[in-house]
Amino acid sequence: MTDHVLSVEEMRAAERAAMDSGVSEWQLMQRAGGGAADWIWRIAAGRAVTVLCGPGNNGGDGYVIAETLQRRGLTVTVVAPVEPASETARRARDGFSGEIAKTLVSSSGEVLVDCLFGYGLSRKVEGEFAKLLELACPSHSIRIAIDVPSGIFADSGEWLGASHRYDHTLALGAWKRAHFLMPARADMGNTRLVPIGLDLKDPAERLSERPRIHPPEPDSQKYTRGLVAVVAGEMPGAPLLSSLAAMHAGAGYVKLFSDHSHPDAPAELVIEDGALGEALDDERIGAVLIGPGLGRGSEARDRLRAALNSGHNLVLDADALHLLDRAMLDGADPAKMVVTPHDGELAKLCETFDITATDKRDRAIGLRDATGLTVLAKGPDTLLAPAQGGVVYFPQGSSWLSVAGSGDVLAGMIAARLAVTGDAVGATQEAVWLHQEASRLAGPSFTAGQLADAVRAALALFL
Numbered sequence: 394m395t396d397h398v399l400s401v402e403e404m405r406a407a408e409r410a411a412m413d414s415g416v417s418e419w420q421l422m423q424r425a426g427g428g429a430a431d432w433i434w435r436i437a438a439g440r441a442v443t444v445l446c447g448p449g450n451n452g453g454d455g456y457v458i459a460e461t462l463q464r465r466g467l468t469v470t471v472v473a474p475v476e477p478a479s480e481t482a483r484r485a486r487d488g489f490s491g492e493i494a495k496t497l498v499s500s501s502g503e504v505l506v507d508c509l510f511g512y513g514l515s516r517k518v519e520g521e522f523a524k525l526l527e528l529a530c531p532s533h534s535i536r537i538a539i540d541v542p543s544g545i546f547a548d549s550g551e552w553l554g555a556s557h558r559y560d561h562t563l564a565l566g567a568w569k570r571a572h573f574l575m576p577a578r579a580d581m582g583n584t585r586l587v588p589i590g591l592d593l594k595d596p597a598e599r600l601s602e603r604p605r606i607h608p609p610e611p612d613s614q615k616y617t618r619g620l621v622a623v624v625a626g627e628m629p630g631a632p633l634l635s636s637l638a639a640m641h642a643g644a645g646y647v648k649l650f651s652d653h654s655h656p657d658a659p660a661e662l663v664i665e666d667g668a669l670g671e672a673l674d675d676e677r678i679g680a681v682l683i684g685p686g687l688g689r690g691s692e693a694r695d696r697l698r699a700a701l702n703s704g705h706n707l708v709l710d711a712d713a714l715h716l717l718d719r720a721m722l723d724g725a726d727p728a729k730m731v732v733t734p735h736d737g738e739l740a741k742l743c744e745t746f747d748i749t750a751t752d753k754r755d756r757a758i759g760l761r762d763a764t765g766l767t768v769l770a771k772g773p774d775t776l777l778a779p780a781q782g783g784v785v786y787f788p789q790g791s792s793w794l795s796v797a798g799s800g801d802v803l804a805g806m807i808a809a810r811l812a813v814t815g816d817a818v819g820a821t822q823e824a825v826w827l828h829q830e831a832s833r834l835a836g837p838s839f840t841a842g843q844l845a846d847a848v849r850a851a852l853a854l855f856l
């Protein structure tokens with residue numbers, strides 16, 4: 394239940410279903426406001442609180458929060474520029490026993506609780522509401538957004554109006570897409586979910602669950618444990634990095650198909666040169682990775698074609714994403730493939746496959762639907778569009794991952810997990826989690842090589 398990620402429409406439907414089953418809107422608001430107040434009370438730790446209340450039910454939650462905190466002994470100031478517009482919000486306002494100001498008086502409190510607008514935001518935040526946020530956000534040292542920061546469109550994560558930074562965001566009832574999408578995510582601070590007892594079923598979109606990685610079976614040998622083939626091309630460095638990451642991510646055997654000499658490669662990495670088609674004929678190969686350092690010339694194209702026609706599970710990254718088109722996919726099995734574009738590569742793929750969507754989620758879905766590929770759209774708001782449908786989001790990773798070679802490491806790990814499990818969607822999620830955990834273990838300002846080294850210790854945390 395805590396892993397559902399809902400659209401505004403789905404959220405409204407879930408609340409309607411709760412009401413149909415006999416829970417009133419007032420009860421839902423009590424649960425939402427009361428649950429949020431518990432978090433705020435702890436965060437505030439005795440400091441004075443300012444609550445901004447808007448016209449809708451987000452504002453209604455604000456009155457419930459204000460009353461709960463005041464009863465617990467905190468100094469609470471409520472600022473509401475307009476009257477409540479819904480009956481339930483009016484009831485909540487009437488239940489608040491303190492004073493209500495129309496505008497913010499200076500130094501009202503140290504903790505700001507923003508309940509101006511939630512998922513009901515329908516247009517740009519302007520006028521008195523915009524001015525209030527402009528005044529209140531910088532003048533409070535701790536800023537807490539209730540459900541979503543006011544001004545964020547919950548379905549897309551875009552700001553409708555000026556952006557403001559929050560220290561905490563308390564999602565009510567279920568996660569919304571904005572909690573995992575940029576630019577919203579960067580401004581939300583710590584995110585927490587406040588359950589309100591909604592009965593949610595079969596989520597189309599969900600948060601990735603922390604995976605459990607299984608050790609090799611007792612009767613494993615190096616081939617059955619997962620043989621990864623990394624196909625190199627023009628540049629030697631990137632595929633070597635991918636190979637190292639694959640070696641640490643649980644593969645039994647990693648081969649690098651490369652015509653370069655790799656003096657820095659560890660002795661355990663098997664490097665083979667010569668005809669790629671023949672090398673890929675090995676039935677024991679569990680997954681092929683191609684793209685890092687591949688190049689974009691005619692030879693690179695030939696190598697990509699050989700990989701696509703090999704019939705193996707396949708991870709396509711970097712240059713391979715620039716070369717991929719409909720003709721190349723002809724005859725290949727997209728169900729066995731994962732593509733891992735960052736924003737620029739995703740835009741290029743959308744151009745290639747005539748997808749007109751402009752935001753990341755819709756582009757990833759569009760590409761998946763047009764090709765049948767599993768699409769991992771990388772970045773600070775990495776999301777996965779599995780071939781089977783739906784969308785999977787991930788908890789926020791370290792911003793130190795924004796380093797050259799980080800994608801090569803991730804691609805190597807996906808190939809390793811895919812070779813081990815044969816499950817493209819599961820393998821990709823495992824690799825994203827490993828990537829994030831490895832970044833934490835590598836500490837700040839690591840290089841991609843150090844990140845690849847940390848993968849082994851990261852893997853131990855998922856056993």
Ligand SMILES: NC(=O)C1=CN([C@@H]2O[C@H](COP(=O)(O)OP(=O)(O)OC[C@H]3O[C@@H](n4cnc5c(N)ncnc54)[C@H](OP(=O)(O)O)[C@@H]3O)[C@@H](O)[C@H]2O)[C@@H](O)CC1
Pocket residue numbers: 408418421422425426447448449450451452454478479509510511512513514515516517518519522539540541565566589
């Ligand atoms: N329903 C439930 O069971 C539960 C709901 N819960 C809570 O309710 C929240 C959703 O409530 P909501 O639907 O009332 O929307 P909300 O975000 O408060 O705002 C809508 C109001 O704002 C107005 N408005 C919009 N944009 C505007 C703008 N730019 N500038 C000015 N005005 C603007 C809009 O006016 P209108 O567009 O109708 O003209 C309308 O009056 C949700 O996030 C959660 O906190 C929880 O308590 C759990 C139970």
Ligand SMILES: [K+]
Pocket residue numbers: 451507508509510511538539540541542543
């Ligand atoms: K809000």
